[in-house]
Amino acid sequence: MKLTPPCSISLEPRGEKRPSAGQAPPSLGFVGTLAALIGMAMAPARAAEVSCLGCHEEQQKLFVGSAHAQAGLSCPDCHGGDPRVASESAHNVPGFKRPDTKQEIAESCARCHSDVRRMNPYGLPTDQLERYKTSKHGEQLFGHGDQKVATCTDCHGVHDILKVRAPQSRTHPTHIPQTCGRCHSDAKLMSQYQLPADGVAKYLTSYHAQLLLEKGDLSAPSCITCHGNHGAVPPGAKEVGQVCGKCHGRQRELFEQSPHAQAAAAGTFSECVSCHGHHAIQKATADLFAQSCVRCHAQEPKSLARRDVIATLIHNVQGAYEHATARVKEATLLGLATEDQQVLLQEAKTQLTQLEALQHTLLPEQMQPVAARADGIVKAVIAGIDGQERNERWKHLALAVCWGFMLAMAVIFWLKRRELGQKEKP
Amino acid sequence: MKRLTQYSASIRSWLAGRYDIGAVEAFAEEQAHKPLPTHVGFWHTFGSLSLFLFLNQVVTGILLMIYYRPTVDTAFESVRFIITKAHFGWLIRGLHAWGATLMILCVLCHMLRTYFMGAYKKPREVTWILGVLIFGCTVTFGFTGYLLPWSQLSYWATVVGTEITGVIPFFGGYLKTLLRGGEGITGETLARFYVLHVVVLPWALTAFIAVHLFLMRVQGLATLERVGEEKPIPKGVGIPFFPHHVLKEGIVFCLLVAVLLTLIVGWPIELGEKANPLSTPVGIKPEWYFLPTYQLLKYFPKMIGLLVSLVPPLLLLLWPFLDRSPERHPKKRRVAVAIGITALALAIVFGVLGHISESTRSFRGQKYEFDMYSVPHRVQPGTHP
């Protein structure tokens, strides 16, 4: 709030008067600056744009479709100046400014965006600047005056700022990797901060990216889901579990019961990351057992034996479930009634998914009952399909009998006919 | 046994006291033992096979109506219920679906026999015309019945099939709307097709068949002699209808039932997916008996195609008046036989073309893609599938 005085005075009356700008003349007995600004407020918004447009057509084009243009703002709201004057002298007004440094940009945005009253109608938070200052970006900018770090406009754009959820917006979840990558994939820039530049590239190979970018699942995480947006910092080893647990809550809960939880508390094990990695997280498959466990337990046959028990449990249930699914599909195409089996399959899948989550306990005794339940359901599915297919075989048998009967009848008819013919001949 | 004879005798005397039962019995006797011409062979059984299949359609159709529900929400589910849940429902539905196909086949064979043996000539022109109408009814049965399961294939085949009526100038649009009961294929269309299929067509077909059979019986089967020179068949020379010809029919009938059952068990007609008006499946094709017309229509602009496709049925209907030669024996009717064989060959060729159009097939290890005109295009290995 401390950084606003000169500007907020000049802006606030304007904002408040705008709805009634055409009717009630505001008090003109103010100091010159104020009077000029109020006069500007009375003029239709078009006039303001037109006067800047003469020289700043490029910016105007960008601005037209932006969220700010939709909210009814125009050039002087950020830049000041006298929009009625269509020459360079329009700039020669107290309060005209062109934010030059990144600090100034952040503060200029915050004039409105940290103002609770002003943001309320839009349902926007007002703590972005405060959060930003806690981020690595903000620390670097405000602490060291580093002009290379990202400020508001680096991620949101300048004149063409769109709402976060607008599909073309730079800050739309599907565009976040690209937006962050503009700096964080720049190896030269990152090397100055001893930061890796392959985070985004790795992320793009991950299952999360596949969900977000290929399947369009907006609930899948982008960079900011884990790192934060305005308050962006890399989560530390201790916080990783919290970050992943935002979505993978059940796994985290179960992980707490595992022997690994103690190791994580002791700091020798990075929760989640030790097995799943971070940016390039893949869809967890059985391969993970072969790759991850040996990193620490290569010399411990006991631990590896437990791994094998767990892996086999899951592998067997998965195999059985897939087999049953294929059988049901096949039977459905054959025209058999598989509704009951489909319900059972759904239940088996529930058990299987639970089993997959339960492996985070690393406790086979917790997993076994679930695996047994899944196994029982799958067996019931197979038994149901088998029964139906036995009926199909019965149909073929009956067909053979029918053929025998029909041929026999045909022969009887034929014999009868021949007999009649013989009787008549003599 | 004795008592049974007594009962039947008393019933007979009760009836005889009221009706001229002797005349009825004499008529039945005469019809049963009527001698048939000596050339009557297995080709002559297709008529009665068609009749048997018609009766099969009536009986199984009535049985299907017990569980079938003709609304958009329930049609597909009820057919699935019939196939999967109802006892022997798969058999009843199989008899109906495959029976329909075989019925059309039998009617066609019966017509071919009549054509090649010149049996349509004077005095049996009306019997022939009724036969053509019976064929028309049978095919319309097939068309309306195809929609009733409300599956993807049936839905889209009907979309394509009814679309064509819209091409007729002036009243085509009205006709299409009338047929569909609206703009698109909806529950209204289903209701209309259902009514046609289970009420209108069965009675129409029953009436046509009754007159057809009556005329056939009264006029007797045609011989191979010239028109106007048919001699009555002397007693003892012809083949008695009963039991000789009936036994022959029995043999063919047994084989037909066995084939029908084999088709039902071995090649069940799949129900497929429920109709989805929002997604057109690829390669929608009509049933085989519409394929020649379907393919023919593709080679002509819509209007002309319609006119062209109207020619064969009209020719068929008016044929007895166009072919005025008095000969019946195929050997003495070279031109008519040639025309018949050409027409049959054309129908088969167009049918096959229709069947392979818009599909990809392998031939001697080389893949070919057939476009809608059934022109093959070589698929280079490694390009799109």
Next chain:
Amino acid sequence: MKESDPISRRSFLDYLLGGGLVVWTVGGVAPVLSYLWPAQRQGPGAQAVSAGKTEGWEAWQAKMVAINGQPALVLRTAQGFRAFSAVCTHLGCIVQWNVQRRQIACPCHAGFFDPNGRVVSGPPPRPLTELGVALVNGEVMVKSL
């Protein structure tokens, strides 16, 4: 042999013929009678499935039923009955009613839905699919919308 005994051969053939026709008739009629016998209490048109009587069904209690091969959850709220597809919109696990939280819970990844089927927390991307409920003669009938 043939000439010496024509009558018995003929009658044997006739017996076969008669017997065959009887078998034929029975073989035709039996499947038809069996077809006519109701296969189950509900016919094909009844895609609406009964979830039970309303009486004795306390508010905030839920039941599971199967509709067209899919599990469904039927819930009595303070306002009335609601039914949802019990297939979680996340990975397809079967959701359950959690009485303590008064929420629909997915056991697989701790997804929670409110009694309106909307996502409260957890990974599910979409609300649960709502099904239609109708009260017929004191019975709760559920069908897909």
